[in-house]
Amino acid sequence: MRQGKTPLQNCAASLEISRRKMGMNKIVVFVLGPDRPGIIATISRVLFDHGCNLEDVSQTILQGEFLGIFIVSVEAGSSAESLLSALQEQLGPSGLFVHLRSLDNRAYAEAPLSEPFIITTIGPDRPGLVAGITEVLARYNVNITDLKAVPRADQDRLDYIMIYEVNMPPTADYSVLRSALSDRAAELGLDINLQHRRIFEQIHRV
Numbered sequence: 001m002r003q004g005k006t007p008l009q010n011c012a013a014s015l016e017i018s019r020r021k022m023g024m025n026k027i028v029v030f031v032l033g034p035d036r037p038g039i040i041a042t043i044s045r046v047l048f049d050h051g052c053n054l055e056d057v058s059q060t061i062l063q064g065e066f067l068g069i070f071i072v073s074v075e076a077g078s079s080a081e082s083l084l085s086a087l088q089e090q091l092g093p094s095g096l097f098v099h100l101r102s103l104d105n106r107a108y109a110e111a112p113l114s115e116p117f118i119i120t121t122i123g124p125d126r127p128g129l130v131a132g133i134t135e136v137l138a139r140y141n142v143n144i145t146d147l148k149a150v151p152r153a154d155q156d157r158l159d160y161i162m163i164y165e166v167n168m169p170p171t172a173d174y175s176v177l178r179s180a181l182s183d184r185a186a187e188l189g190l191d192i193n194l195q196h197r198r199i200f201e202q203i204h205r206v
Helices: 007-021 039-049 080-094 129-139 174-188 197-203
Strands: 024-034 053-062 065-075 097-103 115-124 143-154 157-168 191-196
Touching: 024 039, 024 080, 039 053, 039 065, 039 080, 080 097, 115 129, 115 174, 115 197, 129 143, 129 157, 129 174, 174 191, 191 197
Parallel strands: none
Antiparallel strands: 024 065, 024 097, 053 065, 115 157, 115 191, 143 157
16 A cells, blocks of 8 residues: 655645745755854855755764755745855855755655664774675665764774664565674674664663
8 A cells, every 4th residue: 555645745745836836946055175163154144145045954074174065945046156156255265165056846845755764883993884884775775864973982992883874665674674784794893783763762862
């Protein structure tokens, strides 16, 4: 039996219909470069000055490098070139790279049904850890939505905890995937755990 859309998907679809009626387009803004205070303040001010509504943002810093992804809605007909020029003028002198891309409005509203899971691996750092785990996930059509590495010092040993946030399609066999991940983790010398995101959050709730 075909599953219906979730409330979140229905809400997203309604929002997209409203945006289209209002003549709104979406743009993804990518910013990458040396980290410093005030980057997000500068970006948000330029977006505001150009009539952009900030809908979603993801930002992180890796070894001193800033990476930000901003999804904004703008009125149809607005100049993306003008926005890009303004961002480059403000951020370029600090060595920051800016890239803009149009976003298909249907992408989020028509996202396939899936279940969120958290995969954690723990073990000593070595080449090929991420490649080994992600190869299994790709084989079972599991989509990675977020990935973090957290170092953990234990006496004279340095382990890395990798946290994969993934979306598992309803066609995936949970026990088969779990077995495949366990086999791969054993080959790589890793401890691995796979939990539904809801259970993971309940266990780690502060």
